[in-house]
Each structure stands twice: as structure tokens, then as C-alpha cells.
Amino acid sequence: MKEYRVLSSVLILAITASPAWAKPKTEIVVEVVSIAVALSHSPSYHPAIPDTSTTVCTPNGEKCTTTTTPGHPASIDNLEYYSQFIYAIIPDGRHVTLQYEGFKLIYPPQPGKYTAETESSGKWLRLHVSYPNAGNPNGDKPGKLTYRIVGTW
Numbered sequence: 001m002k003e004y005r006v007l008s009s010v011l012i013l014a015i016t017a018s019p020a021w022a023k024p025k026t027e028i029v030v031e032v033v034s035i036a037v038a039l040s041h042s043p044s045y046h047p048a049i050p051d052t053s054t055t056v057c058t059p060n061g062e063k064c065t066t067t068t069t070p071g072h073p074a075s076i077d078n079l080e081y082y083s084q085f086i087y088a089i090i091p092d093g094r095h096v097t098l099q100y101e102g103f104k105l106i107y108p109p110q111p112g113k114y115t116a117e118t119e120s121s122g123k124w125l126r127l128h129v130s131y132p133n134a135g136n137p138n139g140d141k142p143g144k145l146t147y148r149i150v151g152t153w
Helices: 002-021
Strands: 024-046 054-058 064-071 074-089 096-100 110-118 123-132 141-152
Touching: 064 141
Parallel strands: none
Antiparallel strands: 024 074, 024 110, 054 064, 074 096, 096 141, 110 123, 123 141
16 A cells, blocks of 8 residues: 555656656747648558458368458558648748648638747747637637748748
8 A cells, every 4th residue: 555655656746747857948939921832642552451261161071161351452542631831930030931730721820920839959839829710709719830840941
């Protein structure tokens, strides 16, 4: 019983301390210059599967039944989706290309300045944006969109 108390105490300490281990996030201001949307393709390969057969016989071997499961040839599916790219300027003066991290349809931020979060590796940005909220007469709702930095321009 004492072991469980020690284990649960260590677990509680680890959970409460875990935010301290996370990479620190920095808030910056990003200037969105333009937006581009492109149709992307992602092929998915399915290998060939051969036919399989199973034969079951009675103990004396007088009657046998064979069941065959058909296989299928190799094939490729082509998943099409839209990629959203943003051309932006970040505080250090670099002109970066950002690609939206996700598959759902979103409204891209219009050109202008936005606050954003980034972490020390500088591989992604989380832009603070407002989504159009048609059902709300009070206007847009705030949100965050995650973009991966994929290049420079």
C-alpha cells in the first residue's frame, strides 16, 4: 500500500511539473502578405494480396470442402486535398512560406498583422485569428491556426 502512495505522489509531481519541461513559447507579430491555395495529391499504395484457400476434410477423408478467399491486384488511391500557403514576414525580417497543418477547410487570414506563438525550434507558428461566425450576431470568434514553416521567398 505504501508503494502505491509513493508512486501516486511521484506521478502527481510529474504531472504538475510537466509544463516546466515543455519548450517555451514566444509570442511574436507576423505580417501576412498573401495567401495561395493549391490542390495537392497524396497517393496511397495498396500491395497485391494473393488468393488464399483453405481445405477442410472429414476425419476419414471421404469428404473435403475448399473455401477460397479472392485476393486483389496492387492499386493506388489518389487522395486530393487543398493545401493553404501563407506568405508572411516574421520579426527577424525573414520572408517565410507557411503551410496549414490540417485537412479541414478553414478561412485563411487576410493580409495584415497577427500575433502568433512559436517555440524555440521555429518550425511552426500558431496564428491568432478570428473565424467568421455566421450564427453569431456579435461577430467573429477568436481562434488559433497552426502553420508549419516550409520555406522562404
